[in-house]
Amino acid sequence: xxxxxxxxxxxxxxxxxxxxxxxxxxxxxxxxxxxxxxxxxxxxxxxxxxxxxxxxxxxxxxxxxxxxxxxxxxxxxxxxxxxxxxxxxxxxxxxxxxxxxxxxxxxxxxxxxxxxxxxxxxxxxxxxxxxxxxxxxxxxxxxxxxxxxxxxxxxxxxxxxxxxxxxxxxxxxxxxxxxxxxxxxxxxxxxxxxxxxxxxxxxxxxxxxxxxxxxxxxxxxxxxxxxxxxxxxxxxxxxxxxxxxxxxxxxxxxxxxxxxxxxxxxxxxxxxxxxxxxxxxxxxxxxxxxxxxxxxxxxxxxxxxxxxxxxxxxxxxxxxxxxxxxxxxxxxxxxxxxxxxxxxxxxxxxxxxxxxxxxxxxxxxxxxxxxxxxxxxxxxxxxxxxxxxxxxxxxxxxxxxxxxxxxxxxxxxxxxxxxxxxxxxxxxxxxxxxxxxxxxxxxxxxxxxxxxxxxxxxxxxxxxxxxxxxxxxxxxxxxxxxxxxxxxxxxxxxxxxxxxxxxxxxxxxxxxxxxxxxxxxxxxxxxxxxxxxxxxxxxxxxxxxxxxxxxxxxxxxxxxxxxxxxxxx
Amino acid sequence: xxxxxxxxxxxxxxxxxxxxxxxxxxxxxxxxxxxxxxxxxxxxxxxxxxxxxxxxxxxxxxxxxxxxxxxxxxxxxxxxxxxxxxxxxxxxxxxxxxxxxxxxxxxxxxxxxxxxxxxxxxxxxxxxxxxxxxxxxxxxxxxxxxxxxxxxxxxxxxxxxxxxxxxxxxxxxxxxxxxxxxxxxxxxxxxxxxxxxxxxxxxxxxxxxxxxxxxxxxxxxxxxxxxxxxxxxxxxxxxxxxxxxxxxxxxxxxxxxxxxxxxxxxxxxxxxxxxxxxxxxxxxxx
Numbered sequence: 001x002x003x004x005x006x007x008x009x010x011x012x013x014x015x016x017x018x019x020x021x022x023x024x025x026x027x028x029x030x031x032x033x034x035x036x037x038x039x040x041x042x043x044x045x046x047x048x049x050x051x052x053x054x055x056x057x058x059x060x061x062x063x064x065x066x067x068x069x070x071x072x073x074x075x076x077x078x079x080x081x082x083x084x085x086x087x088x089x090x091x092x093x094x095x096x097x098x099x100x101x102x103x104x105x106x107x108x109x110x111x112x113x114x115x116x117x118x119x120x121x122x123x124x125x126x127x128x129x130x131x132x133x134x135x136x137x138x139x140x141x142x143x144x145x146x147x148x149x150x151x152x153x154x155x156x157x158x159x160x161x162x163x164x165x166x167x168x169x170x171x172x173x174x175x176x177x178x179x180x181x182x183x184x185x186x187x188x189x190x191x192x193x194x195x196x197x198x199x200x201x202x203x204x205x206x207x208x209x210x211x212x213x214x215x216x217x218x219x220x221x222x223x224x225x226x227x228x229x230x231x232x233x234x235x236x237x238x239x240x241x242x243x244x245x246x247x248x249x250x251x252x253x254x255x256x257x258x259x260x261x262x263x264x265x266x267x268x269x270x271x272x273x274x275x276x277x278x279x280x281x282x283x284x285x286x287x288x289x290x291x292x293x294x295x296x297x298x299x300x301x302x303x304x305x306x307x308x309x310x311x312x313x314x315x316x317x318x319x320x321x322x323x324x325x326x327x328x329x330x331x332x333x334x335x336x337x338x339x340x341x342x343x344x345x346x347x348x349x350x351x352x353x354x355x356x357x358x359x360x361x362x363x364x365x366x367x368x369x370x371x372x373x374x375x376x377x378x379x380x381x382x383x384x385x386x387x388x389x390x391x392x393x394x395x396x397x398x399x400x401x402x403x404x405x406x407x408x409x410x411x412x413x414x415x416x417x418x419x420x421x422x423x424x425x426x427x428x429x430x431x432x433x434x435x436x437x438x439x440x441x442x443x444x445x446x447x448x449x450x451x452x453x454x455x456x457x458x459x460x461x462x463x464x465x466x467x468x469x470x471x472x473x474x475x476x477x478x479x480x481x482x483x484x485x486x487x488x489x490x491x492x493x494x495x496x497x498x499x500x501x502x503x504x505x506x507x508x509x510x511x512x513x514x515x516x517x518x519x520x521x522x523x524x525x526x527x528x529x530x531x532x533x534x535x536x537x538x539x540x541x542x543x544x545x546x547x548x549x550x551x552x553x554x555x556x557x558x559x560x561x562x563x564x565x566x567x568x569x
Numbered sequence: 570x571x572x573x574x575x576x577x578x579x580x581x582x583x584x585x586x587x588x589x590x591x592x593x594x595x596x597x598x599x600x601x602x603x604x605x606x607x608x609x610x611x612x613x614x615x616x617x618x619x620x621x622x623x624x625x626x627x628x629x630x631x632x633x634x635x636x637x638x639x640x641x642x643x644x645x646x647x648x649x650x651x652x653x654x655x656x657x658x659x660x661x662x663x664x665x666x667x668x669x670x671x672x673x674x675x676x677x678x679x680x681x682x683x684x685x686x687x688x689x690x691x692x693x694x695x696x697x698x699x700x701x702x703x704x705x706x707x708x709x710x711x712x713x714x715x716x717x718x719x720x721x722x723x724x725x726x727x728x729x730x731x732x733x734x735x736x737x738x739x740x741x742x743x744x745x746x747x748x749x750x751x752x753x754x755x756x757x758x759x760x761x762x763x764x765x766x767x768x769x770x771x772x773x774x775x776x777x778x779x780x781x782x783x784x785x786x787x788x789x790x791x792x793x794x795x796x797x798x799x800x801x802x803x804x805x806x807x808x809x810x811x812x813x814x815x816x817x818x819x820x821x822x823x824x825x826x827x828x829x830x831x832x833x834x835x836x837x838x839x840x841x842x843x844x845x846x847x848x849x850x851x852x853x854x855x
Contacts (some may be wrong), residue, residue: 217837239828249674253641260645265838411630421633
């Protein structure tokens with residue numbers, strides 16, 4: 001058990017698929033947050049509906065907690081199969097709680113009979129509520145908060161269900177209190193009333209909300225873990241915001257639909273993972289040559305092929321960078337913070353519209369499935385820039401202009417005709433093979449990269465401006481790397497995080513030049529971002545720390561990997 | 570074609586003399602004109618095949634997309650702006666081979682689009698391979714021993730999936746082709762029109778004369794709302810019936826089913842993001 005002056009407590013709920021771990025996790029984090037605790041949760045799960053072993057990590061603190069850790073302070077075991085799975089993270093300090101009757105293990109277990117207590121409250125079905133309440137009580141949560149939340153949560157299921165759950169919660173909460181009074185749990189965390197009103201949100205939700213904020217009116221996708229979360233969220237909002245949500249028959253249909261929607265004036269996106277994205281290559285190329293805006297969310301998971309469907313990796317950067325035959329401009333964002341995912345997804349729509357290119361938002365399972373508290377999401381000042389023009393009778397879709405961007409008309413809006421062609425084409429969008437036109441059109445399209453380079457998002461420096469060692473990372477590793485470096489307690493290491501990975505922001509050279517040592521952390525085998533940095537900035541990073549086991553880094557373990565690389569003081 | 574607003578002047582047409590695409594192009598222009606469509610509100614989405622060049626020779630909005638992928642694109646165009654008239658054009662390889670899956674699911678969705686398939690039983694653009702509708706025994710440089718697979722039967726597929734309008738016509742009969750195209754475009758829902766045509770350069774078997782000998786008009790007495798009878802007609806592959814086989818007026822369209830059009834019939838481009846509602850959704854996560 002962590003001592004009373006520890007900053008945060010980690011709880012891991014572990015058991016089989018189908019035992020309700022995710023429900024316990026989502027309710028518990030919400031009521032903890034409403035009590036004034038900062039919470040972070042992430043889940044790791046197997047690709048199955050029943051059985052196996054899944055776990056949810058919940059970090060609870062007074063201060064903001066936002067990163068994955070390996071350490072387990074309290075392990076709540078719903079199934080003993082999970083023990084082997086988590087063995088490397090269990091220490092002598094770990095308090096293991098579970099229903100002794102159902103568990104067979106040599107580890108010492110503090111008995112909390114969830115189903116026993118549930119039965120007394122009206123039925124086995126309330127076991128999860130007992131678990132939630134016990135933990136909540138052990139963490140000094142006020143019963144009133146839990147009561148209010150559960151009443152609202154189960155309201156639709158009728159009075160009996162509500163009162164059954166409340167009774168189970170009462171019993172569970174009392175049991176949790178007993179864990180404290182018996183001295184098994186002694187730590188104390190301060191509550192912060194401001195935290196109670198923060199937003200508890202996942203990376204996937206942030207992408208979806210960002211899309212809505214960015215004017216997304218059309219999403220066509222084929223379900224694929226972990227990216228389906230975005231499709232599901234949008235589906236729940238389709239009536240409210242007037243969004244067309246369509247499950248396509250395959251990923252090729254999905255990407256072509258999105259391009260069709262943009263053509264007719266609707267801002268569109270697709271959400272998919274590596275394997276689904278691989279099918280969209282020709283469609284991406286179509287967007288490139290027709291200068292169609294397009295937004296693609298790729299939620300990465302381990303490959304190759306089916307890989308590990310429910311785990312995490314950062315190994316599709318190369319795929320997203322090079323997908324689509326031929327040459328055409330693109331932008332790739334890789335948000336590292338949940339607030340950033342909201343902003344960048346919105347921005348993706350504006351940039352796609354402005355430059356008439358495909359824009360990618362690259363996340364991964366860890367990011368999509370992580371939740372933490374955010375004070376606010378900036379919706380008030382977020383304005384959707386609309387670049388569509390009303391056409392005149394002599395309109396030419398690909399008219400040559402000074403900056404290479406042709407005003408984009410849409411059919412039925414104005415007096416002109418809007419013609420787009422997947423072939424090389426003339427200014428008015430018809431097929432051509434003429435040498436001069438081909439050259440000019442290639443230069444027009446590729447010339448946009450120059451403009452885009454000036455519309456970059458600079459990397460974020462975390463830590464001292466006068467650094468000797470610079471740790472680089474991208475995408476979902478923002479918080480984990482920041483925490484790992486903070487754990488080292490040195491004053492000369494900084495972290496440089498890239499939320500725009502292509503085009504590479506020009507500032508990178510200045511940052512790297514100042515460092516004596518550079519370390520790049522990423523979740524893939526070959527060092528894909530490292531290679532991108534070498535290709536596009538001409539800089540070779542000094543050291544790499546790579547992981548490709550389908551799990552996110554843990555901040556403590558990562559700190560241990562960074563330590564031996566550091567120069568002597 | 571004088572006075573036809575869909576006529577493109579001063580163009581060089583890339584088809585072989587005698588190609589069935591010529592009469593189809595003229596029938597299309599006639600049809601669009603007789604329906605009094607405005608070129609500005611008409612979108613022709615084409616795939617890649619010789620007939621795909623049809624969209625190059627029409628004066629209207631046009632999206633010449635990827636081989637086999639015009640149907641999903643057309644579906645989305647219509648969904649984004651239901652006020653547009655949307656036609657998807659493809660060849661037999663484009664629509665029934667590469668795009669077969671999209672055909673099936675578009676029939677399930679029932680978007681209000683018209684799918685016109687130029688069916689010449691060969692791949693002309695790539696210089697003479699068999700297509701999904703090639704007859705058994707048809708030899709090419711790839712199908713050296715003659716096609717052995719069962720020809721794809723688009724009309725039977727359409728009818729069995731309850732497509733809301735299924736018809737076949739022959740490019741050689743321009744008046745009839747115009748009549749059917751008019752009915753297809755007018756029809757509210759997914760319309761499939763399979764047009765037999767001959768490829769004079771790469772298909773020396775299924776010539777103009779061959780088609781003439783292997784088609785017969787659907788009798789006037791045929792009740793096009795009778796699905797079983799329509800299926801029987803579709804299964805006749807010795808002498809193919811031409812005309813309208815099946816019409817189902819009862820299926821709501823894809824666009825009608827979309828919640829996005831529940832409280833507004835504005836096309837998607839003409840809507841603002843409701844930031845207050847967005848803030849409410851976000852506040853609901855506190």
